[in-house]
Amino acid sequence: MASPSTGIAFPLTYDAAQAGPNYSASDFRLTAGVALAVPDGSAFGGIQGVRLGSPSPLATIDGTMVTVAPHMGWLCPWPGGSGCYTYALPEPQQVTVDSTTGSYKIAVVLEDKAAGHGNGEKVYVKKYPGYTPDSQIPGLVVARVDDGVASDVAPVVSQDATVRIATLEQLQSLKAADGVGAVLSDGSRYERSGGRWSLLDTGWVRVTPGGGWSFPASDDQPLAARKVGRLVELRGVIMYPGGWQATWGCCTVPAGMAPSSRVWMRGYRRNTGNFFLDPDGVVRALEAVGGTGDAFLHATWLAA
Structure with missing residues (x-):
């Protein structure tokens, strides 16, 4: 029978008089470093990011000089269970x-x-061409510079396992353990579930009209959508212009609410008609109507 291997127990105290206990940088990364980081879904990995409370903007530019403000965060630059580093930049870089x-x-x-292994570590700020994949950068991308304008892009991590990040596109590229939450810059909230980011209860969110459609100015029920878990509900009134044609896009539901297959709905009000919602998130009218009017729509479905 194979002998049991020895684990690592990282102490939170240190006896200076006894010069111990002894531990390596690798021990720290695999215990304390990982414990301080938000899990990325692996046994010893963590989400790279800056600590909640870091300056905003984190990076500024003057001419061609980029300055990164003092802050601290987490680095997990090497895959394969190597653990996490905490880092700090106490001075502007x-x-x-x-x-x-x-x-x-x-x-x-x-x-x-x-x-x-803890011998000769150096943390510093470095520039890369904009086309460089993040996976080829041994650290955390904190900002982008495009045509002389600097924009913060680093995930902002809090100790309640919530990540704050700018866009849904950036969030979709972020690996995390199930149960980790995220907040986008527009306030929408997501949770990692089943290996994917799922939009949580959004409250009622206005849809985006298109093709000349609009909301009735005096109506108290403008068309809006709400998502709770995967369940989406669409309800309200939308005004259509005269002479609109069948299959024109009436409106677009918010990101993350589109169905996996076509959803049919019936519109009622001054005129009646059939509408459908496609997986691209666009609501389209089926029949052509010559005059102006409005329609009340109501439908529920499961988001893709």
Whole structure:
């Protein structure tokens, strides 16, 4: 029978007089470092990000000089269960980009000549071409610079396992354990479930009219949608213009609410008609009507 392997127990106290206990940087990354990070869904990995409360904006630009403000965060630059680093930049860090018209990524990178064993680590700010994949950067991309404008892009991590991030596109590329929550810059909330990001209860959100359609100015029920878990409800009134044609897009439901297959609905009010919602999130009218009017729509479905 194989002998049991020895685990790691990282102590929270240190006896200076006895010069111990002894532990390596690897021990710290696999215990304390991981414990302080929001889990990414792996046994010893964590989400890279900056700590909630970091300055905003985190990166500013003056000409070609980019300044990253003092802050702290988490780095998990190497896959394969190597653990997490906490890092701090106690002073402003500056890096110069090549021009005011290019595209660049600004990253906090980790250099460890001992391959992660705690001998010679160096944390600093470095620029990369804007086309460089994040996976090829040994650290955390904190900002983008496009045509002389700097924008923060780093996930902002709080200790309640909530990540704050700018866009849904950035969120979809972020790996996390089930149960981790996220908040986008528009206030919408997501939760990781079943290996994917799911939009939580959004409250009632106005849809986006299109093709000349609009909301009746005096109506108290403008068309809106709400998502709770995967269940989506659409209800309210929309005004259609004269001479509209069948299959024109009336409106678009908010991101994350589209169905996996076509949903049919019946419109009632001054005129009646059939409408359908496609997986691209666009509500379209089936029949053509010559005059102006409005319709009350109501439907429920499961989001894709």
